[in-house]
Amino acid sequence: MLVDNRVEGDSRVQKIARSAAEAGWDVTLLGRSPDDLERRWQLGDAEVRLLPMPDPLDRRRHEFRRSWLRWPLAYRPGGIAEHRAQWVRAWQADLAVRVALLEQRAGQLSPARLRRARRALRRRETAAGLLGRWVWLRTKMMHRVRSGRKFRNPWDRAYTLFWQALRGDRAWRRLEPGLWDYELAYGPEIDRLRPDLVHAHDFRMLGVGARAKIRAAAQGRRIALVWDAHEFLPGIRPWRDHARWLPAHRAHEREYAPFADAVLTVSPELADLLRREHRLPEPPAVLLNTPAAEHRPTDDAPPPDLRTECGIGADVPLLVYSGAAAPQRGLDTLVDALPRLPGVHVALVVNPALRYVEQLAARAARLGVADRLHVLPYVPHWQVVPFLAGADVGVIPIHRWPNHEIALITKFFEYSHARLPLVVSDVRTMAATVRETGQGEVFRAGDVDDFVRAVTTVLGDPARYLAAYDRPGLLPGWTWRAQAEVLDGVYRRLLPGTGQPATAFAATTDPSRGAIR
Structure with missing residues (x-):
């Protein structure tokens, strides 16, 4: 298995690796190390290896150049x-020590000599301060050179169109060469492992x-390729502020999608x-990112109590949001609403x-509600459901981005298994599901x-929404056990006659090292 992150925090990747190993497959999960050291650990019966990945190709050529005309300094x-900045700080630190030593010896010097020494040190302190400002100015100009190119000017758009016209889907090699850094880090290790399935x-x-x-086919070996598409690439907000990112990644995806033997x-x-x-x-095949309670280690400590972590009692109304924190997740709406929800507290598990x-x-402090906003760290993914169950309402205030519209996201299933009434924004799929099941209320995204x-x-009649969870078949269909069977079925269709029959996806005693996102 291949993933472009450090595995920790990616609950979908962790659950898939563990479940495949529990079903009898020999699983090695390759991720990206956060530094230049290789790291290894066990995720249930799966082996995790984080590979160092130098990324020199991810830097643009303009980042190595100076801009003599616009930023000559x-x-x-x-x-x-x-x-230079560190040198100035070292000089200032040395002067501070010399001033302290002079004051200690002040009684041993004549008044005239003491005045001269103090004046000399003040001149040096002034010089160090001026040099620090000079270094700051030149550094700021250097950053302007780096950040000034947004790749959205007419030249860059023309550059993108030129390579698209000349090379079609192969244009990503010019537009986003940093994609090769992944190949150079992961490719040799995949070849060494000689897998049957990627x-x-x-x-x-x-x-x-x-x-x-x-490469394997050229050597007479067959590799079955499963592509697990977590998001719809055309609907992603580009991770970089330039016109090349999305066209390059879409071209890269189009070039290699035909090689997939199965898509999840x-x-x-x-x-x-x-x-x-x-x-x-x-x-x-659809593989929902549902909770995996069965992955909880047998020696795992009890999950923390949400209300205890917030320092509030059982009678205090508590809203919870868990997952990634970003402006498009709508958390500003949650904070802005607090002054108009007297007595209500909010827990952000982020x-x-x-x-x-x-x-x-x-922002909460400016609104006078800082005492009712509680920021809590992530917990391991198998503890998420019992941890969240201490709240009164699960909130999903995400904005209307294309990828938000088309899926039930992880926290939706986590809130559901925690049997929380929901308050969700009107993104298409999630709003339709909540209206159909009666689990909660829908509001207009961004509308406080x-x-x-x-x-x-919801707080006025929670029992009405809790009753939805008694609907036969609702929660059982949203379990990871059901998803793991789909996964194993795809693998066995691609590699018939391999592995052991999938019987039970039992929990292992080795904890994964991940947390929710």
Whole structure:
């Protein structure tokens, strides 16, 4: 299995690797190391290996150049700015010590000599301060050179169109050469492992897996390639602010999609979009990202209590949001509504270190509701459901982006298994499901007034929404056990006669190291 991250935090990847290993497959999961060290650990019966991945091709040529006309004082790239800034700080630290020593010896010097020494040190401190400002100015200009190119000007659009016209789907090699960094890090290791099947998670790993399949075929070996499409690439908000990112990645995906022997994805609607986009011979199999309680280690400690972590009692109304924190997730709506929801508390189970989360906390402080906003860290994915069950309402305020419209996201299933009434934004698939099941209320995305209405309605009659979970077959269809059977069926269709029969997906005693996103 291939994934372009460090595995920790990617619950879908973790669950798939563990379940495949529990079904009798010999699984090696290759991810990207956060540094230049290879890391290994066990994920149930699956082996995880994080590979170092240098990424020099991910840097654009302009990042190595100076801009003499616009920013003549800018440092040249290569580390000189960091060296000079550190040198100034060292000089200032040395002067601070010399000032302290002088004051200690003040009684041993004549007044005239003491005045001269102090004046000399002040001159040096002034010089160091001026030099620090000079270094800051030149460094700022260097950053302007780097960030000034947004790849959205007419020249860059013409550059993109030129290579698309000249090379078609092969144009990504010019537009996004950093994709080769993944190949150079992962490719040799895949060849060494000589797998029978490669499960490529998402669009970056599709090319790595396809090229491994091509090389194996040239050696007379067959590799079955499974492409697991987590998102619809045309609907992704580009991760970089330039015109080349999306056309390049779409071209890369189109070039290698035909090599997939089977496609998995996260929702029926996305499966239909992928089939039309790539003219697939059959619909992708749908593998929902549902909770996997069976992956809880036998020696695992009890999950923390959500209300205890918030420091509130059982009678306090509590809304919870768990998962990734970003502006498009709509958490601003949640914070802005707090002044109009007296007595209601909010728990954000997110990455507390993100700047966006810090901004949300500052926003709550300005609104006078900081004491009712609780920022909590992630818990392991098998603890998510019992942890969230301490809340009164599960909230999903995401904005209307194309990929938000077409799937039931992970936290939807986690809230459901925690038997929480839901308040969700009106993204298409999730809103339709909530209206059909009666699990909660729908509000207009980004509309604070409508959000307050929905929360007030749910808190006013929670039993009405909780009754939806008694509907026969609802929650059993949203279990990971059912998804693992789909996964194993795909593998066995591609590699008939291999592996052991899938009997039970028992929990192992080895904890995974991941957390929810």
